[in-house]
Amino acid sequence: MAENNREITADSQVARIFEWRRGFNAIHLIDVGVHLGLFRALAEKPGLTGRELAERLGLHAPYVEVWCKTAYGLEILDADDAGSYKLAPYFDLILASPTHPRYLGGYVRLGTEVAAEDFRRCREAFRTGTVKPFQGRGDHFNQAIAESTQGLQVVTAKKILPGLAGLADKLAGGGAILEIGCGTGNFLLQAAKAFPNARCAGVDIDDDSLAQARQKVQKAGLGERIAIHKEKVDDATGAFDACVMIEVLHEIAPGVRPAVVSAAARTLRAGGWMVIVDETYPSTLEEMRRPEFRFPLQTGFEELLWGNVIPTREEQEKLLRDAGLKGPINRELIGEGFTVLPVQR
DSSP: OOOOEOOOHHHHHHHHHHHHHHHHHHHHHHHHHHTTHHHHHHHHSBBOOOOHHHHHHHHHHHHHHHHHHHHHHHHEEETTTTEEEEOOOTTTHHHHHHTSSTOHHHHHIIIIIIIIHHHHHHHHHHHHHOOSSSSEEEEEEEEHHHHHHHHHHHHIIIIIIITTTTTTHHTTTEEEEEESSSSSSSHHHHHHSSTTOOEEEEESSSSSHHHOOOOOOHHHTOOOEEEEESSOOTTTTTOOOEEESSSSSSGTTTTTHHHHHHEEEEETEEEEEEEEOOOOOOOOOOOGGGGGGGHHHHHHHHGGGGGGOOBBHHHHHHHHHHOOOSSSOOOOOEEETTTEEEOOO
């Protein structure tokens, strides 16, 4: 038998299992490197041997040497003939630069800490249907989520919003941005910096996240331009030029999504933009094996215990139309499988 012109044998299926297992170990290795500062140290001073790297960080040299050799085998590190290591191209940005849009240390952490804990609950949850929702998991969880979505927040503030027709001019003239599901406030800070004349507001339902967001806003000295609210913005009808939802739509229970999206749409002024950055679940079996759906399919399983259900294209577009948004629904795929949906009121 063949699938996609690939001959399937028992050995080839066994090889896939071993490859997936290697991937599990690679994520564990990356997690160790992020937490212990191994990537950061090599970014700051390339050309260290394993022993020198261990001494620099006060770690156990034999363990660090094995870590380096394994990372070299995985092509995460490069090395010279003397056994001195440096990060392979672009891994300084991806694994050693937390403020860079391409940084994925937070996403790895989400897998090794949050997903790993949830997977341990899976067997019982499959029997009972129990969920442990996003809300109320505490600061550690909220910080992991914030780090994992930071790149999307930066891209939305610095690239997506400025590219929407007429929006940059409105914000430059003192316009306003609303974020639904603002979490710990990272996007609001990025937006306030990208549009220094704009006002920003964020709403969320998680008290721990809101507390962190308020602290960040005050620390940044932006309390006069950024407002943080619990659950809703009072008197917000027609008050905003853009309403943004970043990795939030699929976290809203399907039964209340229409009401939330409609309420968000009502906050927009005429000509304002609704901008949803989220994942799109495959609608058919054929789509489930297409590369662009690998990430949302994975997220759908990973967040099963959170109670999250990722909407399909048809469901997304029905929500927008039922909310009264009649402009063209532009659809763009970015990153490993994130959908950008901007639509104008």
